Structure formats: C-alpha cells, structure tokens
Amino acid sequence: MTDSAQRPLLFLDVDGPLIPFGAAAQQYPTYRTGEPRKADSNPLLARINPAHGPRLVALPCDLVWATAWMDDANECIAPRIRLPRLPVVMWPEPSEADERDEREGMHWKTRALVDWAAGRSFAWVDDEVTDIDRAWVSVHHRGRALLHRVDPGRGLGDADYVALDEWLRGHGTRSSHGAG
Template sequence: MTRSSERPLLFLDVDGPLIPFRSSAGHSEVAATSSTIIEEGNPLLARLDPGIGERLIALGCQVVWATTWMEEANEVVAPRIGLPKLPVLVWPDADVGGTPRGLHWKTRPMVEWAACRPFIWIDDEISAMDRLWVDAGHPGPSLLHQVDPAKGLEDSDFHALAGWLDAVTSG
C-alpha cells in the first residue's frame, strides 16, 4: 500500500481515547465536549499525551477526526499531540434518517465515508450493535477498537491496532 487513498482509514475520537476521563492521580472526571470551553480554561487538555500523535501517524493510516470536537480538534488537539490538520467527519443532522436502537450515531457516517476501504474506529462508545452493523454493511475489513475511557489509548491498544493492520495489509 503506497498511495494515501489505499491506506486504511483511522477514525479517531477525542474524549476517552485521547483525553482520558480519569486524571493521572486517579480521580474520575467527565471529559469536556462543549466547544465553549475547549480552548480557554479546559484543564482536561493537560491530559493529552504530546507523543501520541507520532504513534498514530506511525500506524500508516489516513487519520480522520470522528469526534464532536469537529474542526476544533484540528485547532486545539492536533497541535498539542503532534498531528497535522486532519480531515473531519461531518455528522448529519440528528433528524436525518433516524438511527436504529443501540446503534451509535457515528456508525453510519463512518461506514459511508469508508466506502470499501479498510478502517479502524477508535472510540470509547462502541457497542455490539455497531459491530453487527459494520459487519453487515461494510464490504472491507474493519476494526472497531473500544478504548477504556478512564485510561485512554495505551500501549496495549497500539499493539492491537498494529497487529490488525499487519494482518490486513499483508493479506
């Protein structure tokens, strides 16, 4: 796989995977999702691992923001973790098309964006229904990787992602 269009996609959420809900001191907190507090005074941004962007890029995927942070992920998160400006998956209006019970509202747009390309979805809110939907509706390989939101992305997650990518790209 040499061209960008041939690389697997990696849909990346922010709250949970990149900003763990538990502080390093072990105190549980709720992550910020409102754009009104993203830049100024958001103490949760201190939980971002500045080296995680390099690790994500090293996976060799085309990374796409799949987060409610939308474009603010490029403005606020990306520079803090060493990522370039990334494409942003734009979410449809909540009233359009309805979502089957138990299916995450992100699932359909990701499957549509991916078309037939292999993709990874990194999030802390992935259900069995999401897995079934993707298996039934996506003709390419996919990995729906659920991250522990208290801890965020860890070494074990990167090992799992790299292993899946090795299997997909060598097969």
C-alpha cells in the same frame, strides 16, 4: 508501501481515547506542551499525552477525526500532540433511522463512518463502540473494519497501539470486525 488510496483509514475519537475521563481527577497525569493556547482554558486538554501524536502518525493508515470536537480537534488537539491538520468527519443532522438505531443501541456515529469510508478499510477508535455497532458494520460495510473500543478511564495505551498496528499492517488477513 501501498498507495495512500489503499491505506486503511483510522477514525479517531477524542474524549475517552485521547482525553481519559471517569476516574478521580487526581488519578490522571497532566502534560504541558510549553505552548500557551486559547484552548488551554479547557483543563481536560492537559490530560492528552503528547506521545500520542508520534504514535498515531507511525501507524500505517490515514488518520481522520471522528469526534464531536469536529474541526476544533485540528485547532485544539492536533497542535498539542504535533499532528498535522487531519480530515474531519462532518456529522449529518440526525435522521429517523439514526434515532431508531440509537434506541436499538447503535452508536450515532456508525452510519456516518461507514458512509465516509465508502468501502475503504477502516479502524474506528472510540470509547463507545459496542457489539451492536460491530454487527451493523459487518452487514453494511463492504470493506474490512476494526471497531476498537478504548477504556475511557485510561485512554489509548500500549496494548491499543499494538492491536491497531497489527490490524492495520495486516488489514486484509485478520477478522474484520473484531472486538477491541
């Protein structure tokens, strides 16, 4: 087992990967956690499969919220899927470089995630990752990285977990910026 400092990070988005959206509402199963919470006022939270928590914790990485939910992910999402409190990427105020990047098709999270990782290997799970993000990370990140795109209409599924687990377990041996 490697030291925690050597484990790759897994940056996790919420909308799309954990809360699927985009198809007709009746196509999504809903899940009850049995624990009433003030967050239950958001009907989309019922779409989060509680099985995600144990599957995410089983991955050989350090989980980090990388979502616009920010610390609300710890308050509303983590308890539903039995995750511990996770570190949260705090998004900086947009800069001119960020605005230029977005005009050129790069995701607004990309720079901040590379900065947060500080050279450490990471996987990024999001429904908006593009080849532009992959190309930028391959030039600007000195560590290994997997930018894994999840179909927002279905959310994280078995194939996603297999791809993540394989990359995380062999993070030094596979293509670092592969499509997902």
